[in-house]
Amino acid sequence: MPQQNYPITITTTDSVYTVNSPEDVPYLPDSVQKIIKDFTATDSTAYVKEEPAYVTPAYEVSPAFITGALLLLIIIILKAKAALRQIDAERIAAEKAEANETYIPHCLIYKGAEIEFSKAEVHSVCTKYNPFYNKLNAHQQDEFIRRLGEFIYRKNFYIMSSKGYREMPVLIAAAAIQISFGLADFLFPHFSRIIIHPEEYIAYDPLRILVGNVQGRSISISWKHFLDDYLNPTDGKNVGLHEMAHALQVQHIFQQQDFESEFKKDYENYDRIDDEILLAERHTGTTLFDENALSNANEFWATCIELFFEKPQQLQQQYPHLYSSIGTVLNQDTAAM
Template sequence: MPRDSVPIILHYKDSAFTVYSLEEYSQLPDSLKGSVEQQYYVDSVYNVLQYINTPAAVKEDDGSQDSGFSIVMIVVFGIIAFNIYRLIRQLIKEQNNPADAATFETDEGNEPEPAVRYLIYKGDELKFSDDEVHTVCKKYNPYYQKLNADKQPVFVERVQEFIRSKDFYICSPKGYKEMPILISASAVQITFGLKDFLLPHFSNIIIHPEEYFAYDPFRILVGNVQGHSISLSWKHFLQDYQNPTDGKNVGLHEMAHALQVQYLFRNPKRSNTFKEDYEHYDRIDDDVLNAEKTSGKRLFDENALRNKNEFWATSVELFFEKPIELKTQYPDLYESLRIVLNQDTAAM
């Protein structure tokens, strides 16, 4: 995407986003564009920057270079002073009102409205009963609903262990008990056939209410894995579990990336069972990827065809959400995933 020569940083209550062009700004959600006044302000800033960065010979054509430049400098210094003032006010406000965690809200709506912008929960301090975990998974997780009765207690115990091993950061003043339970359940789901399932490299689960922004490059995301954190959009996470057969599930997708990082990239020279089994998948994924690029009837979306990491994560999504289609169209790929994950979802 073409960029203007100087970026603009948009400051909000608890975040700041860098925008490199008016085209990028126009693609922001309305909630982030702000008021009409703010949109006019951004447009004006870009006009100022374009004028400043216009070659002098071009400026002379309008016959008002000196007076125009003086006005521009006044506007620029005014904008800088205004933003410094806003930043100082925000820092003072945050020092006087530190954000402390509140208790989880539940569907009943009886909890008081928290006065914070984000919540932090230590997983080992969240005391959910096995009945609570069972009830939530039974209601929202189709995979859990298909499990035999004797497997469900094992699944619940793994969810409890996974929760205890993570810290949950909720980028919203409201938290729900379904958040740590269901996100942990998505990790347990793809690792249910494996002995090691805690993904210890990842200590943080970051939950955004909806789409969020990432830097370098500037982009809108619904989920990503970076450093020691797994980040997800709660809105998209719920939507994907409500439609369990469309082949799209951001929870499974990001947990698949995390699984890959944990066992393939974190200690690349260290041998483990997952890495050995992954070789079955690695021997045939190129053939399927190339077939998808040239096929008129695709099972994978465009994002999956970008690179092998995305192809892996999407393959895991399809393994759980469209197992019959995957097994029918690409039986070797399905069999390799069955070996890697030690599960047979088509038989559930």
């Protein structure tokens, strides 16, 4: 916009002129007077190069359009959230599958690789609770503790209670080491989890109350019954040994079906004998084996192991072939200990 109010400043290539009023104009050089004349005579609008105004079209936005847009936005957000949740669920499932773990709520977890026990601590706990350990010589006890440490290192212990004890992993591992002590393989690699319930627990499908069971990759035991059975070592009842016997059977017989192991060969020999024991128990009325033991071959095996460790002389006396066949499978002679 040109300035028509005085003073006016005119700048030429070699001078600057300040014009304070129209009276000054006649005293200026002709070329400058011409500039001023052109400048002041012309309508100011002629100097204004107005940019064409950009007129924003006034769109009419209807409320229905706004509502529709909002709904669309909400749907997009919800779908994005669902997609993220799905991705997250798949990631968690994949991690669990990778870790080969099942999520167990409300429990303490002792990761075997992260808990440390001194040799003196293991010795003290085993001496107090495990009669088999007490029958071993010093050299065998060293081997027992070494195996026990390796076993614990490879397992995770899930304690279904707010309170756990360091004796739990030690003594449950000791039961596994006890029954496998004559074998080269003592790690039960099929099983990654030991689940310890404070007492009897409910199992589903079928619904039942248990003190111990072996399922999938888990060995579950009621701690109350486990301890009671170890504190009473000659009654032929020991849930720890019973479940470890099932686990050993799963590990060596069911999981290694096409592997012709020494264990499997010896087990098949033992398995040929159990039928005659079933008949003898049923017909002579002797009651070394309970009803559960006589209900099926797997329970018979687990009970045999309990008797082998808790009533070895009686088992040997009553069923010498059975005793020796179990001794061959486990490579142990408990009656002679």
